[in-house]
Amino acid sequence: MQTLKDRIAHEGRNLGNGILKIDSLLNHQLDPQLMVGMGKEFARLFAGVHIDRILTAEISGIAPALMTAIELNVPVVYARKKQPITMRGTIYVESAPSHTKGGMVELLVSGEFLRPNERVLIIDDFLASGQTLMALARLLQAAQAELAGVGVVVEKTFEGGRHAMLQAGFNVPIHALAAITNMDNGQIILA
């Protein structure tokens, strides 16, 4: 997605240790036209895939997931990282190591909003090690739902997450709107 790549090239900052700051367009501020474009692009990339529902993780996954849900006209559920007091009954819980926060992050989804045999597209902001995406996929397995595909805004190919997901048996279409191949020495090299 060229407009996204251009924005990352101009506004992205390499903070070291593989940390990409794109707060101006995804993780703090949102540009409405860019977000609409992301939804349309995900819809185009997954046009041949039957999708009943989208699953994402709060916080930064919500905007691209919602825009894709609007294009595909399916509901979206966002995994919570802390259990809200309104979350009762069957709850699916998985955890993943946090790249940016250290320690483990929990991901919780109510059984109300993941149903057996639904085909679910996972959308998130980053594909790095793949650990968060695989935790989301395990939530689907727990609910006996089916993973239909994975879409991310930015893939950091040098962290190997796509390979790790294939190795772990998640053999579904994986699409990234922009890919970064190298962040050594303060660079941001876009594919």
Added chain:
Amino acid sequence: MQTLKDRIAHEGRNLGNGILKIDSLLNHQLDPQLMVGMGKEFARLFAGVHIDRILTAEISGIAPALMTAIELNVPVVYARKKQPITMRGTIYVESAPSHTKGGMVELLVSGEFLRPNERVLIIDDFLASGQTLMALARLLQAAQAELAGVGVVVEKTFEGGRHAMLQAGFNVPIHALAAITNMDNGQIILA
């Protein structure tokens, strides 16, 4: 907004202590058509107001704020509740008591995304005591930006937040898409 009121009447659950569970349409699952409708309704309600930017608070404010931003074609910034490692430089911080979590919640916005003299519309999921909305408004004051209006998805009128905001001098248009006047004895009475 009648479709929203109908959904709250059918799907809302009164969990006691003024806690309204509307996870199926706002706080966990999102319905794309309902979200599009919310954005259009906020745009209609604030049609006469000049707006440069939208401010909301993560997590559940993001979806309605983004949909409104798309209708108005302005950027949206969402206040973070924990400082991400990518947030550097000037940071505006306010805090508000949390109705649902207990204790205080911090709200942080980078100085990069609130600029002096911008006219800012605050959008959030609930207007209850008004404390979170007033903390967001104080972030604008710190940045020398101007509050242009406040839009919320659901107002719990019995908590008196609108009156508290007027008393505190926030003399701007305040619009709610749905209002609940009474939650005593397990009821959910919509205005």
